[in-house]
Amino acid sequence: MPAMERTAVLEIRNPSDDSLVGSVKCASSDAIQAVITTAQRGGRAWAATPAAERGAAVKDTARLLRERAGELAVLIERETGKPRTEAEEGVLAGVGTLEQYAELGPVHRGRSLLGDPGATDLMVPEPRGVVVALTPWNDPVAVACGLLGAALVTGNTVVHKPSERCPYTGAWLGGVLSQALPEGVLQTVQGDGSVGAELAAHPDVDVIAHVGSTDAGRSIAASAARTGAKALLENGGNDPLIVDADVDPHWAAAQAATGAFANSGQICVSVERIYVHQDLADAFLSALVAEAGGRELAPLVDRRHRDRVHTQVAEALAQGADPLVGGVLPNGPGAFYPATVLTGCTPGMRVFTEETFGPVAPVRVVPDFDQALKQAASDEYGLAATVLTSSMTHAQRAWRELPVGTVKINNVFGGAPGGAAHPRRASGSGYGYGPELLDEMTQTKVVHLAPPGA
Incomplete structure (x- = not known):
């Protein structure tokens, strides 16, 4: 080295x-x-x-x-x-x-x-x-x-x-x-x-x-x-959240907001990328924007980290992402950054391929659960993942097929004490x-x- x-x-x-x-x-x-x-x-x-x-x-x-x-x-x-x-x-x-x-x-x-x-x-x-x-x-x-x-x-x-x-x-x-x-x-x-x-x-x-x-x-x-x-x-994670077609969009948005914005997105198992079924997308995105707009966030750890977060957001916007809320550097002192929701994201954007570690929720609309699962699994990281679904079949497939150390079904943060997982890959x-x-x-x-x- x-x-x-x-x-x-x-x-x-x-x-x-x-x-x-x-x-x-x-x-x-x-x-x-x-x-x-x-x-x-x-x-x-x-x-x-x-x-x-x-x-x-x-x-x-x-x-x-x-x-x-x-x-x-x-x-x-x-x-x-x-x-x-x-x-x-x-x-x-x-x-x-x-x-x-x-x-x-x-x-x-x-x-x-x-x-x-x-x-x-x-x-x-x-x-x-x-x-x-x-x-x-x-x-x-x-x-x-x-x-x-x-x-x-x-x-x-x-x-x-x-x-x-x-x-x-x-x-x-x-x-x-x-x-x-x-x-x-x-x-x-x-x-x-x-x-x-x-x-x-x-x-x-x-x-x-x-x-x-x-x-x-x-x-x-x-x-x-x-x-x-x-x-x-x-080490780093790029944890996906899958929103299936058969869940309440407002509950799903609240789960997504908690996962993406808690501690200003600075949690090892924060939600870093979201895949939502097309049948639920409009209602989910509307509710997620409302969740983001209602949150007052603590600052990021320092301005150097805030610059890194904003660079990823700015790159996504330049590549065609749509900022439904947030995405703008605030004026004034400190290292504050707003809760941000991006749609129209593509798999090659850094907000989808890297750990942003900030209050950013990038969203992709997918045609079905199969595509959501496939895209969620296609990543170099393997820390954790969350799936929101009412289908026992989809839940079983998710925990068996996602190549990560921790899979959470219908609860973005949670689990019994004493569990221990192996992180995978990067x-x-x-x-x-x-x-x-x-x-x-x-x-x-x-x-x-x-x-x-x-």
Whole structure:
């Protein structure tokens, strides 16, 4: 991977009004080496700590985070623009994840094997070693807590690099959680993409867990292939929504608006492209425009990201898309962008082929469910998909045929706790959450124990 030029100082501005939040110095190569060395030195003692004690320590991290959830939510709002109430919900989701892993870690188990009756044969999970966690800005605490919690309860030491768009949130989180852990077990490193790349390429790192863009994920995978580290990647998505002919158009529009506009479209499984049956199209589009017009959105994370979103919209308009609502850069400070509905979209437009990650709902009208399913499946990404239908036959076909990790029928956001899916193709690889993440954070050793002379 070619060397990336490093930013010396990160400057963070409030996306609501462009005011300066602060500036953070990026870690040097010497600082990165020192952190990795510390993680290695602390790893043996932490791995040897009884699993119940590790679980108790992680449970203490959850308690400390819960006590200060409101305080952290204020900081998240200032750095990322996420409304304070939603930010606190994200923090509490992180608390819940830490609590779950604190309980699951001590009961994570191996297997005994049926071999020679005179011997004992075991499959034993062991910590992998040093875990580098590279986490995103759109849900910075909930995502980080999942990766950190699973790594810590299984006996790994962790080096956490939060997104360069929310370094204060990452530093605050690491500072609070570390109060309940032995020194050096959890460390926070600040920096831009070049710092993440250097961490990922370090020969003494055993796991790289990354939630972020596909381009970064592919670079990380290449680094892991050279060093032998395990790469856990949840990367970009281009999640489709199919609207069948037999559903209520107003309900379908409300589902589509929630999927496309929640958190200003900055959710890993946001609705990125919509396929609506021609028999329902007029009523659905009218209702979707009404939904979009009635929403006041928080700003995007920064103006750089807003420029990226608007560039995709402007390209679609130049290529013939019709803006039913939105699609215009607002005047004034901040990184605000309106809820946007585009129709007349074609498969080659970037709003249909790439992850826009903004409040944009591009729509294609299709003649039947077969075409909707075919076009939805024709994509390089494979994170998630949603299908709105009253047909059990269509629902069954959808979850069986769509090549994605998660398929949601008649509910754009939802699902039972504890589920874990594999992202497909450009969307990454490996379990990034759920009980199965404990398996990813450990490696299995087979033991054959026979008496002398056997």
